[in-house]
Amino acid sequence: MPKVVLVGPMGAGKSTVAALLAAQWGAPLRDVDTEIEAAEGRAISDIFVDDGEAHFRALERAAVAAVLDDPAAAGAVVALGGGAVLDEGTRARLAGHPVVFLRVGFADAVKRVGLGSSRPLLLGNVRSRTKALLEERAPLYDEVAVHTVDTDERTPAEVAAEVTRLLS
Numbered sequence: 001m002p003k004v005v006l007v008g009p010m011g012a013g014k015s016t017v018a019a020l021l022a023a024q025w026g027a028p029l030r031d032v033d034t035e036i037e038a039a040e041g042r043a044i045s046d047i048f049v050d051d052g053e054a055h056f057r058a059l060e061r062a063a064v065a066a067v068l069d070d071p072a073a074a075g076a077v078v079a080l081g082g083g084a085v086l087d088e089g090t091r092a093r094l095a096g097h098p099v100v101f102l103r104v105g106f107a108d109a110v111k112r113v114g115l116g117s118s119r120p121l122l123l124g125n126v127r128s129r130t131k132a133l134l135e136e137r138a139p140l141y142d143e144v145a146v147h148t149v150d151t152d153e154r155t156p157a158e159v160a161a162e163v164t165r166l167l168s
């Protein structure tokens with residue numbers, strides 16, 4: 001089983017904090033978004049444009065399951081994509097895992113994700129999309145999480161230290 005599975009919205013810092021924790025713990029790093037992009041040979045934004053969100057979600061469901069079942073992911077730091085918890089089967093699979101919800105509020109989330117086009121679900125109106133997604137998904141992150149860490153006005157290093165403290 002992984003040592004930690006980070007969940008939370010876009011801009012929560014899952015990828016950033018996962019990389020820090022993996023380096024600090026000397027543990028393998030598994031970032032599911034990155035693994036999907038590597039397997040597909042294209043960016044997530046291109047998967048959304050070419051094949052649509054439903055196709056991306058199917059790839060994501062399989063990629064999360066593959067990581068959770070992978071013996072090589074024992075003791076790893078795993079970062080999930082922001083929407084992985086939308087899938088009921090994924091939520092069920094996370095039961096019993098050390099899942100940490102990195103919470104982020106609206107203001108910090110908007111500052112962190114910026115206006116780039118790499119997050120297809122925020123295209124159009126970053127502020128209103130961010131607000132809606134944060135509200136819709138908060139109950140799903142709460143459902144799967146064993147611990148919640150508030151990341152607002154904290155550096156990635158401070159967030160990583162809090163995750164380490166909670167899991168030790």
Ligand SMILES: Nc1ncnc2c1ncn2[C@@H]1O[C@H](COP(=O)(O)OP(=O)(O)OP(=O)(O)O)[C@@H](O)[C@H]1O
Nearest residue numbers: 009010011012013014015016081082112154155156
């Ligand atoms: N605690 C923090 N304070 C300030 N900036 C942060 C913090 N955590 C992450 N960031 C910055 O916010 C941006 C988004 O972080 P990151 O890519 O780690 O988020 P994510 O949760 O993995 O998002 P996604 O779901 O889109 O993969 C990056 O530019 C990162 O440097």
Ligand SMILES: O=C(O)C1=C[C@@H](O)[C@@H](O)[C@H](O)C1
Nearest residue numbers: 010033081082083119120121
């Ligand atoms: O919150 C989401 O739905 C997403 C978050 C990212 O991690 C990527 O998985 C993708 O951009 C979708």
Ligand SMILES: [Mg+2]
Nearest residue numbers: 014015033079
């Ligand atoms: Mg990420």
